[in-house]
Amino acid sequence: MTSLVDGLYRKGEPIRDTKAPDVDITKMWTQAKFDNRLVNPANRRKLSVIIVGTGLAGGAAAATLGEAGYNVKTFCYQDSPRRAHSIAAQGGINAAKNYNDDGDSTYRLFYDTVKGGDYRSRETNVYRLAEVSTNIIDQCVAQGVPFARDYGGLLDNRSFGGVQVARTFYAAGQTGQQLLIGAYQAMERQVAAGSVQSFTRHEMLEVIVVDGKARGIIARDMVTGEVETHLADAVVLASGGYGNVFFLSTNAMGSNVTATWRAHRKGALFGNPCYTQIHPTCIPVSGDHQSKLTLMSESLRNDGRIWVPKNREDCDKDPRDIAEEDRDYYLERIYPAFGNLVPRDIASRQAKNVCDEGRGVGPLVGDFRRGVYLDFSSALARMSEEQVSEKYGNLFDMYERITGESPYKVPMRIYPAVHYTMGGLWVDYDLETTIPGLFAAGEANFSDHGANRLGASSLMQCLADGYFVLPNTIRQYLADGPFEPVAEDAPEVIEAQQSVQQRIDTLLSINGERTVDSFHKELGHVMWEYCGMERSEEGLRKAIGLIRGLREEFWRNVRVLGAADTLNQSLEKAGRVADFLELGELMCIDALHRRESCGGHFRAESQTEDGEALRHDDEFAYVAAWGFGGDEDTGALVPTLHKEDLTYKFIELKQRSYK
Amino acid sequence: MKFTLKIWRQTGPDAQGELVTYPIEDVTDDMSFLEMLDVLNEQLIGRGDEPVAFDSDCREGICGMCGLMISGEAHGPEVTTTCQLHMRSFTDGDTITVEPWRAEAFPIVRDLVVDRSAFDRIIEAGGFISVNTGAAPEAHSVPVPKANADRAFEAAKCIGCGACVAACPNASAMLFMGAKVTHLGETPQGQPERDSRVVSMVNQADFEGFGGCTNIGECSSACPKEIPLDVISTLNADFRSSRKSQR
Numbered sequence: 001m002t003s004l005v006d007g008l009y010r011k012g013e014p015i016r017d018t019k020a021p022d023v024d025i026t027k028m029w030t031q032a033k034f035d036n037r038l039v040n041p042a043n044r045r046k047l048s049v050i051i052v053g054t055g056l057a058g059g060a061a062a063a064t065l066g067e068a069g070y071n072v073k074t075f076c077y078q079d080s081p082r083r084a085h086s087i088a089a090q091g092g093i094n095a096a097k098n099y100n101d102d103g104d105s106t107y108r109l110f111y112d113t114v115k116g117g118d119y120r121s122r123e124t125n126v127y128r129l130a131e132v133s134t135n136i137i138d139q140c141v142a143q144g145v146p147f148a149r150d151y152g153g154l155l156d157n158r159s160f161g162g163v164q165v166a167r168t169f170y171a172a173g174q175t176g177q178q179l180l181i182g183a184y185q186a187m188e189r190q191v192a193a194g195s196v197q198s199f200t201r202h203e204m205l206e207v208i209v210v211d212g213k214a215r216g217i218i219a220r221d222m223v224t225g226e227v228e229t230h231l232a233d234a235v236v237l238a239s240g241g242y243g244n245v246f247f248l249s250t251n252a253m254g255s256n257v258t259a260t261w262r263a264h265r266k267g268a269l270f271g272n273p274c275y276t277q278i279h280p281t282c283i284p285v286s287g288d289h290q291s292k293l294t295l296m297s298e299s300l301r302n303d304g305r306i307w308v309p310k311n312r313e314d315c316d317k318d319p320r321d322i323a324e325e326d327r328d329y330y331l332e333r334i335y336p337a338f339g340n341l342v343p344r345d346i347a348s349r350q351a352k353n354v355c356d357e358g359r360g361v362g363p364l365v366g367d368f369r370r371g372v373y374l375d376f377s378s379a380l381a382r383m384s385e386e387q388v389s390e391k392y393g394n395l396f397d398m399y400e401r402i403t404g405e406s407p408y409k410v411p412m413r414i415y416p417a418v419h420y421t422m423g424g425l426w427v428d429y430d431l432e433t434t435i436p437g438l439f440a441a442g443e444a445n446f447s448d449h450g451a452n453r454l455g456a457s458s459l460m461q462c463l464a465d466g467y468f469v470l471p472n473t474i475r476q477y478l479a480d481g482p483f484e485p486v487a488e489d490a491p492e493v494i495e496a497q498q499s500v501q502q503r504i505d506t507l508l509s510i511n512g513e514r515t516v517d518s519f520h521k522e523l524g525h526v527m528w529e530y531c532g533m534e535r536s537e538e539g540l541r542k543a544i545g546l547i548r549g550l551r552e553e554f555w556r557n558v559r560v561l562g563a564a565d566t567l568n569q570s571l572e573k574a575g576r577v578a579d580f581l582e583l584g585e586l587m588c589i590d591a592l593h594r595r596e597s598c599g600g601h602f603r604a605e606s607q608t609e610d611g612e613a614l615r616h617d618d619e620f621a622y623v624a625a626w627g628f629g630g631d632e633d634t635g636a637l638v639p640t641l642h643k644e645d646l647t648y649k650f651i652e653l654k655q656r657s658y659k
Numbered sequence: 660m661k662f663t664l665k666i667w668r669q670t671g672p673d674a675q676g677e678l679v680t681y682p683i684e685d686v687t688d689d690m691s692f693l694e695m696l697d698v699l700n701e702q703l704i705g706r707g708d709e710p711v712a713f714d715s716d717c718r719e720g721i722c723g724m725c726g727l728m729i730s731g732e733a734h735g736p737e738v739t740t741t742c743q744l745h746m747r748s749f750t751d752g753d754t755i756t757v758e759p760w761r762a763e764a765f766p767i768v769r770d771l772v773v774d775r776s777a778f779d780r781i782i783e784a785g786g787f788i789s790v791n792t793g794a795a796p797e798a799h800s801v802p803v804p805k806a807n808a809d810r811a812f813e814a815a816k817c818i819g820c821g822a823c824v825a826a827c828p829n830a831s832a833m834l835f836m837g838a839k840v841t842h843l844g845e846t847p848q849g850q851p852e853r854d855s856r857v858v859s860m861v862n863q864a865d866f867e868g869f870g871g872c873t874n875i876g877e878c879s880s881a882c883p884k885e886i887p888l889d890v891i892s893t894l895n896a897d898f899r900s901s902r903k904s905q906r
Contacts (some may be wrong), residue, residue, distance in 0.1 A: 060792075063792065064791075064793075067791045078716060079714065079724065079774070079775055080775065080776065080778065080779050080819065081779070082779070082782075082819055083717075083723060083724045085716070085722070087721055088719060088722065099799070135795075137798045138795040138796065138797055139790075139792060139793075139795045141795065141798040141801075141848070142788065142790040142794075142795035142796065142798075142848055143788050143790055143795075144788045144811070144842065144843045144846045144849050146808055146811040146812040146842065146845075146846070148808070149802075149803055149804075149805050149808040151805050152802065153802025153804050153805065171812055171815075172812065174721070174816065177721055177816075177818075178812075184782070185782060185786060185787035185788070186787060186790075186792075188779060188782045188783045188786070188787060189783070189787045189789060191779075191783050192783040192784065198779070200776065200779075223768055250719075252716040252717040253715060253716055253717075253718055254716050286689040287687055287689055287690070289687070289690055289694050289697065289698050290690075290694065291691070291694050291697055291718060292718040292719070294718075294719050401739065401745070402743070402745070403689070404688070404689070404747055467792045467793075468792070468793070471792070515701055515704045515705070517697070517701060518701075561704060561707065561710070562709050566670070566671065566769065567712055567769040567772060569710065570704065570710060
């Protein structure tokens, strides 16, 4: 056993992907598809796959594996697979179709994605993503997805998130919804055909590992409370991200980390947990009882100007009464070249800075005003109200519905919010975790976005994984079948069942003083303050202490009413918050050990002379893949750090600059 | 703001339900309706009473998971989802009745939570285009006229929340089905299965216990995504022509 580093974690062996074929990157995926063994159609009927999560990645994988003839079981916590959080994505989906002949190519999409991720993603996986992107559009169009079209009947494109080509396909502001409905319908078709069994209102609570291989899950039927055992030959986790560790985020209320965290505790490494994307244009917190934050499309920054008052005394004034010379258009001032269109991480951090200086606007929440103006008055002077409405009307209506204020009359208020998590289970080129037979797809894995995610790339990754990548890589694993059946009463199964049952019984028996939500909110506050947009050594150490204390109190003082054998929403939340309380600590440890600024992760100790993010490629060009470990006496997490060195053969590492 | 809430409580599908009165204070107008229920639940847990069960997930009006009858109206007094309804839409001192969706085909699970899986089974019956992954032609090989694409999109905005069924005196699912047959029927890709799709979906809806349409229009008025009533005309027209083609 090696000694503790910084008193927090241990050093482990390096890790690397051994699955990507050793050929030129442009031939790699073709070679992999050829090298991966086939399973003949008659044998596929004898093989079974469990898929947890039915969003874009899980739904698409279920449909595709069902069509291929495998026996698939899907699980989702919602009442229907159609409600997965992929449905909320607004902007669009990227694909290197080059329909506009504006110079786009597979290589350019690959290049943009690696650069956008601040050179912390894996080249081979990202190249494949760019390569299959074009197939996604074909597939979705064939399913009837109503993408925007021009008058000639062909697909329309727009550009997005600072990219210089128009490669984003979209369906108004509801692209995620339309793509998800397509995947959901394809999956329901397989349910009708009998190849997919869909379990809704079910929550996966444990992975069953037998002889070192994933062989099933324990799930709770959220209606009857029954703890069920489901066995299979392979398990796919497509259960999304963990942004709700912050309590307030743009995620759906039920989005949680339990599936991946349970897998992590069973031996799957967790990659880059501290990489969180903070989105700059969300509607700010309005009060103590708020349950979620709503994103306003990034496209608003094309015409809106961002400012705060120069003087603190003006912060509670009606913005229309603040004279032009008393306004600080801080993005235009600091970044004259990019102005209001700087990337998400930079816009977010500067908004936080001006609010921390006490120049934020909007209602006091606690003792802080957390908001900046996004002002359309100059756009309204330049264009007619009709023209502005045509461009942004639905967003203005949404804003007015939530805040009760019309952006045509008063400037919008926006503030950054937690949006997407780039970290997730570590996977190799085959999307396989470090537990054989356990795969992770979509936002649940870490591989494609590095330290930051570009706009319109999450939908692309989820559908690439679900429709094209996973169904081809899982073949290699399943070709070893038929597998020895696992007995329902095998010791590993019984142990998994009992640990789930015991956890439920414990949560219901504590009968303390505090509600689950109160713990979740307190954890979220700690995470946002110390592991949010800006992190420092001191803050992160403090956060780790606070989280340990909170976790200890949770298991002593949480109050979960009701019974186990019924729909019990407090019990569901309690289990998820218990996992967030462990993940939060790991995020802080990861953030602490990475002494560089990268993507949305700004380390106060690592900045240039003029306050910009400073990466350290010589020390940190690696994926941090954490193994689970804990100290039984103190209850502290003691994870083990395995480094996967990132080697860039096709793209040169460069520092980003927007001045 | 202060309100008197009358909330439907029912411990399980077979249990007797009843309206229970809960006074609530310190509600602010920027709270969403569901955040107001969150506050109530925190208070209930504080005094040892089980919280009110209700469904919600995205809380930004797109997933379709939430849905309550609020003083007799599906999703309440505004044309929106329950999660996007804010307390400023009510008057201080109001008495508000909160009930689950009312339809035999949506059985109650607990309190305000209902089982809408009948909608999934209707989609399973034919609400899709049969195309295997990898079998798709190049996307630009089949142009779709913009007018059709726009109409398909308008219908495809349906979030499957079930407000149309809850608002309909007949608990009809025809707006939901009409939206789907219109969405898929407006695209060239949807034509081969157009006839079989509508027949299978309508048969499944009958089997599930949804009622027929008597042109009241409550469904479209209550729809948070403003799906137009004429998708039902498309459904009827497709159903008629499918029967002709089967003769």
